[in-house]
Amino acid sequence: MKETTIAVEMREATKMFGAFVANDKINLQVRRGEILAILGENGAGKSTLMNMLYGLYSLTSGSILVDGKKVVFASPADAIAHGIGMVHQHFMLVKPFTVIQNIILGSETTKGYGALDYKKAKEKIVALSQRYKLNIDPDATINQISVGMQQKVEILKALFRNANTLILDEPTAVLTPQEIQELGKIMKSLTAEGKSVIFISHKLKEIKELADKCTVIRKGKVIETVSVADTSIKEMARLMVGRAVLLNVDKGEKPKTQEELLKITKLCVRNEKNLLAVDHLDLTIYKGEILGLAGIDGNGQDELVKAITGLKPIESGQVEKEGKRITGDTPKEIYRSGIGHIPSDRQKHGLVLDFSVQNNMVLEIYNSKNFSHRFILQKGKIKSFAKRLIKSFDVRPTDENKLARDLSGGNQQKVILAREIDASPDLLIACQPTRGLDVGAIEYIQKSLLDHKKNGKTVFLVSLELDEVLALSDRIAVIHAGKIVGIVDAEDADRNQIGLMMSGGF
Amino acid sequence: MVFLRKFKNMVENNPKLFPFISILIGLVSGGVVLLISGYNPFEAYRIILWGIFGKISYFSYTIVKSTPIILTGLSVTFAFRTGLFNIGAEGQFIMGTIVAAIFGSLFQMPFYLHIPFIILLTIIITGIFGAVIGFLKANYGVHEVISSIMMNWIALYLRNYFVRLSWLAKPNSEQTKSIFDSAVITFFDNFKMSKEGILWLSGHPICKGILRAPTNAGIFIAILAVIFVYFILNKTTLGYRLKAVGFNSDSARFGGIDVNKSFVTSMFISGALAGLAGALQVMAVSHNISILSMMEGYGFDGIAVALIGGCSAVGNLWAGLFFGALKYGGTKLQPLMGAPFEIINIVMGVIVFFVAMPKIIPFIFSIFEKKGEKNVR
Numbered sequence: 001m002k003e004t005t006i007a008v009e010m011r012e013a014t015k016m017f018g019a020f021v022a023n024d025k026i027n028l029q030v031r032r033g034e035i036l037a038i039l040g041e042n043g044a045g046k047s048t049l050m051n052m053l054y055g056l057y058s059l060t061s062g063s064i065l066v067d068g069k070k071v072v073f074a075s076p077a078d079a080i081a082h083g084i085g086m087v088h089q090h091f092m093l094v095k096p097f098t099v100i101q102n103i104i105l106g107s108e109t110t111k112g113y114g115a116l117d118y119k120k121a122k123e124k125i126v127a128l129s130q131r132y133k134l135n136i137d138p139d140a141t142i143n144q145i146s147v148g149m150q151q152k153v154e155i156l157k158a159l160f161r162n163a164n165t166l167i168l169d170e171p172t173a174v175l176t177p178q179e180i181q182e183l184g185k186i187m188k189s190l191t192a193e194g195k196s197v198i199f200i201s202h203k204l205k206e207i208k209e210l211a212d213k214c215t216v217i218r219k220g221k222v223i224e225t226v227s228v229a230d231t232s233i234k235e236m237a238r239l240m241v242g243r244a245v246l247l248n249v250d251k252g253e254k255p256k257t258q259e260e261l262l263k264i265t266k267l268c269v270r271n272e273k274n275l276l277a278v279d280h281l282d283l284t285i286y287k288g289e290i291l292g293l294a295g296i297d298g299n300g301q302d303e304l305v306k307a308i309t310g311l312k313p314i315e316s317g318q319v320e321k322e323g324k325r326i327t328g329d330t331p332k333e334i335y336r337s338g339i340g341h342i343p344s345d346r347q348k349h350g351l352v353l354d355f356s357v358q359n360n361m362v363l364e365i366y367n368s369k370n371f372s373h374r375f376i377l378q379k380g381k382i383k384s385f386a387k388r389l390i391k392s393f394d395v396r397p398t399d400e401n402k403l404a405r406d407l408s409g410g411n412q413q414k415v416i417l418a419r420e421i422d423a424s425p426d427l428l429i430a431c432q433p434t435r436g437l438d439v440g441a442i443e444y445i446q447k448s449l450l451d452h453k454k455n456g457k458t459v460f461l462v463s464l465e466l467d468e469v470l471a472l473s474d475r476i477a478v479i480h481a482g483k484i485v486g487i488v489d490a491e492d493a494d495r496n497q498i499g500l501m502m503s504g505g506f
Numbered sequence: 507m508v509f510l511r512k513f514k515n516m517v518e519n520n521p522k523l524f525p526f527i528s529i530l531i532g533l534v535s536g537g538v539v540l541l542i543s544g545y546n547p548f549e550a551y552r553i554i555l556w557g558i559f560g561k562i563s564y565f566s567y568t569i570v571k572s573t574p575i576i577l578t579g580l581s582v583t584f585a586f587r588t589g590l591f592n593i594g595a596e597g598q599f600i601m602g603t604i605v606a607a608i609f610g611s612l613f614q615m616p617f618y619l620h621i622p623f624i625i626l627l628t629i630i631i632t633g634i635f636g637a638v639i640g641f642l643k644a645n646y647g648v649h650e651v652i653s654s655i656m657m658n659w660i661a662l663y664l665r666n667y668f669v670r671l672s673w674l675a676k677p678n679s680e681q682t683k684s685i686f687d688s689a690v691i692t693f694f695d696n697f698k699m700s701k702e703g704i705l706w707l708s709g710h711p712i713c714k715g716i717l718r719a720p721t722n723a724g725i726f727i728a729i730l731a732v733i734f735v736y737f738i739l740n741k742t743t744l745g746y747r748l749k750a751v752g753f754n755s756d757s758a759r760f761g762g763i764d765v766n767k768s769f770v771t772s773m774f775i776s777g778a779l780a781g782l783a784g785a786l787q788v789m790a791v792s793h794n795i796s797i798l799s800m801m802e803g804y805g806f807d808g809i810a811v812a813l814i815g816g817c818s819a820v821g822n823l824w825a826g827l828f829f830g831a832l833k834y835g836g837t838k839l840q841p842l843m844g845a846p847f848e849i850i851n852i853v854m855g856v857i858v859f860f861v862a863m864p865k866i867i868p869f870i871f872s873i874f875e876k877k878g879e880k881n882v883r
């Protein structure tokens with residue numbers, strides 16, 4: 001029977017980095033025509049495992065079998081030669097090149113004397129594209145096509161190299177709900193042709209929808225491999241985290257009155273390329289609510305937040321807080337007017353990684369009266385302040401002298417959260433507050449944001465995770481191409497409708 | 507192998523040891539070069555050591571030689587901590603020499619006014635000279651390496667211009683007039699040259715040894731500067747602000763810190779430190795300035811000192827003394843064994859090379875390790 005042949009198998013695969021065991025005797029099987037999901041929290045060892053399978057890392061011990069034969073991969077070229085292809089979370093495409101040029105890059109078709117044979121390549125690409133219903137325009141440059149389309153180019157790139165087993169690393173992170181559905185169809189058409197798909201994810205709903213089997217990894221070990229059809233989402237979550245998880249949060253009451261807190265009118269902001277990233281945007285945030293901003297990455301969220309917080313110059317339009325104009329104020333003045341900010345990139349913007357935790361806790365207030373006296377830092381006071389925050393926000397390890405660099409992602413985020421929430425700002429702008437965190441930390445951070453609301457304060461939640469926006473917000477604004485294209489009440493929000501709005505088709 | 511493993515663990519857990527290992531590698535490399543050239547390296551290092559500690563006067567010279575590079579090292583260190591690479595310490599040093607030469611020779615004052623007056627002017631003028639680099643970066647995005655190299659040449663030719671001015675130049679020479687005694691910080695400068703001085707010193711060999719070099723108050727000012735930099739960097743809000751900018755200017759800006767202002771402030775202080783080195787050099791050693799055909803290298807040596815000192819104020823003091831000692835002790839190589847003085851520059855070069863690449867030391871260890879192990883895969 002063709003369906004039951006094992007395409008790729010890993011036996012007791014172990015990877016050690018120094019004394020740290022990233023993967024501990026992992027056993028994994030994927031059959032022909034099967035979709036296998038690898039489920040695990042961040043840091044569980046999913047990426048390491050896939051990097052071994054793709055030849056980027058060598059195995060410390062254990063073995064890989066392709067079609068029942070033992071293989072050793074010294075580099076991705078070996079893996080490709082054995083029919084394994086990988087689509088990375090961050091695409092490896094040359095933006096000014098066309099689709100064809102990208103696909104043939106590294107395995108160019110030539111006419112025999114070094115000259116490129118685009119015609120032959122194009123024929124093969126068009127044939128593949130039709131066979132798997134990818135609908136790709138081979139002559140478009142990467143710059144011109146959407147993120148979803150770019151992912152298809154990556155898939156095509158692997159197929160062009162005759163991949164039989166395709167590894168997809170968090171493939172849905174950058175896609176809209178519609179694009180995710182389309183990806184599902186593509187995966188099905190691949191498996192129908194006898195190819196296998198391994199996809200890495202920590203999103204349970206997608207695994208439930210897309211995968212046949214699911215291997216759950218926790219702390220570098222395989223916990224269990226389950227058949228997706230027979231396992232509930234709740235059960236998979238429990239396997240992944242190791243305890244029962246609350247999947248739904250209680251978001252509490254929405255505010256009864258609509259009192260304006262922040263009013264943005266006709267705001268225009270340019271991005272690095274000098275294009276209008278925020279284009280005559282109007283938005284009002286009411287007191288006491290959590291307003292979620294949904295949108296696909298790169299639709300002006302970043303520029304909008306930076307403009308509000310004074311980190312980016314405003315081209316035109318204005319921002320008012322409680323009737324007072326804050327347009328053009330410095331970041332410090334805006335912070336003091338009661339606007340806190342959890343940045344989307346905690347390592348680049350949120351923390352000084354080479355500073356200790358206590359120094360990071362006072363990044364915005366180091367020169368306030370409490371912590372400085374005649375230009376001299378009051379280290380004792382900073383220390384006790386940091387100790388209090390570490391305790392109340394459960395930062396681990398509980399050492400205020402530890403460098404921020406040495407903390408885990410979740411604890412780094414807690415440091416920022418502690419700092420921002422302790423200042424009790426009227427408006428807290430939280431950008432991607434749970435990105436890349438494990439379930440425990442996500443629960444904690446979401447709860448803290450809800451607590452902030454319960455204390456009568458306001459939260460502006462900017463997130464690429466539609467589920468998070470849906471779970472926490474009272475109202476949801478959707479941004480597309482620098483404009484707010486619609487605001488819906490969370491109560492009557494419909495995933496598909498919001499997804500359509502996000503992609504500009506409404 | 508066990509010993510090597512232990513040593514490796516010790517080093518990797520303790521990055522502070524890296525400079526010392528780099529120094530060791532530097533000295534060994536210098537020894538190899540000596541060996542290849544046909545000199546006995548042990549003899550050479552013995553001579554250098556003797557050249558530093560052999561006589562009291564040698565030690566005096568060592569301190570005198572170290573003073574300016576401790577200060578230029580501090581200058582580079584300070585800018586480094588704000589994330590700026592101040593190659594312009596050389597030019598700021600030259601500006602300091604100009605300021606001291608002009609205001610030391612133009613008029614007389616009581617020494618207790620004259621010396622602080624020159625130091626103050628040096629700090630202001632060379633500070634502004636350095637701050638220009640920060641200003642250009644903050645407002646026009648000019649990279650500090652480019653602008654500070656330009657500023658070095660501006661300073662050099664400015665000095666040559668001043669030396670030729672009739673109101674400043676010593677007639678029929680390529681030098682300026684000497685500064686007045688009230689601006690001199692060399693100890694007992696007149697006394698040790700006078701008849702009674704020579705007579706008295708011949709009866710007191712220790713004092714004679716100490717004063718044989720242009721022994722001066724500069725080292726105390728340099729130590730004060732070390733304390734000042736340590737204090738600013740570690741105890742004040744200014745230091746917090748500058749370090750935050752140096753580590754991560756994005757998150758500093760996010761936290762409400764004015765990054766552009768920090769560049770200017772940092773370069774002002776950095777410039778003033780290097781300028782101070784230049785002024786002290788004139789007030790203590792040369793007493794005038796002459797035409798420069800090329801840079802003297804005090805500022806560039808400062809870069810090496812800052813790197814070896816691990817960009818900390820106190821580390822900088824030791825690194826400055828070490829570099830100064832090698833430089834002075836190395837001058838004994840030529841007359842005593844015919845080995846070229848340049849060997850010292852090779853040693854220093856190798857040390858800086860290894861200090862600047864802290865990752866190379868674990869890498870070297872890993873090569874040894876791989877040789878010892880069997881191929882696992």
